Amino acid sequence: MSPVDAVLLFLAGFGAGAVNAVAGGGSLLSFPTLIATGLPALTANVTNTVSIWPGYVSGTLAFRPELEGQGARVRSLGATCVVGAAGGAALLLLLPGRVFREIVPWLVLLSSLLLAAQPRIAAWLRRRDDESKGHRSVSLHVAVLLAAAYGAYFGGGLGVILLAVLGVFLDDELHRINGLKSALSLVVNTVALVAFVTFGPVSWPAFAVLAPSSFLGGTAGARLARRLDATILRAVIVALGLAVAAILLVR
DSSP states (O other), X not given: OOXXXXXXXXXXXXXXXXXXXXXXXXXXXXXXXXXXXXXXXXXXXXXHHHHTHHHHHHHHHHTHHHHTTOHHHHHHHHHHHHHHHHHHHHHHHHSOHHHHHHHHHXXXXXXXXXXXXXXXXXXXXXXXXXXXXXXXXXXXXXXXXXHHHHHHHTOTTHHHHHHHHHXXXXXXXXXXXXXXXXXXXXXXXXXXXXXXXXXXXXXXXXXXXXXXXXXXHHHHHHHHTTTOOXXXXXXXXXXXXXXXXXXXXXX
């Protein structure tokens, strides 16, 4: 790994940790950077998942005030996340690598579009005045299961998906839903990390750079989440994601 690659990975890791804490979609910074350093798509995805785990930890710890009183939700929905994430990780490891290479451009594109639509999703959620269905809703658990499987398989945009799903079914403040999103994202990422460290092709030199920077980014991002105007940041990440999707589609 060249010094330039190391600097780029450090910056991408910090950005990914911060963006995941603020909005979700940080993998659209770190994953393309890993690709740019020359890693194959599958190795880049596995390494990215393992490396951004510290960012999810620091972000979730910083959201502790928003998680107060949500223990039942975390336990119930967290169990569903474990099952979904295990399935998604198994699919990634068991299916031929060419399957991931063929589908990843579309996953990047989907993640980018979801991130672009996040302000509209959040505004719609804030306008909802339906009676809460609660965290025991079967439909909510099915949606979280699918989101967790997607998150373990690829991960880009997981936070956006979870924010939308949780907001539809839970009648609560957006900041508290964001804290719950962070906790569930940590569960998904932890399951995937265990699977990938045990069976996956992790690039440990890249991990050594990304992991500490994502931890710092997660802490910073969570502190800014309550007051940061992320419009410009979101636009840059979406543009990057669309460009990466286009490049991967024509390769």
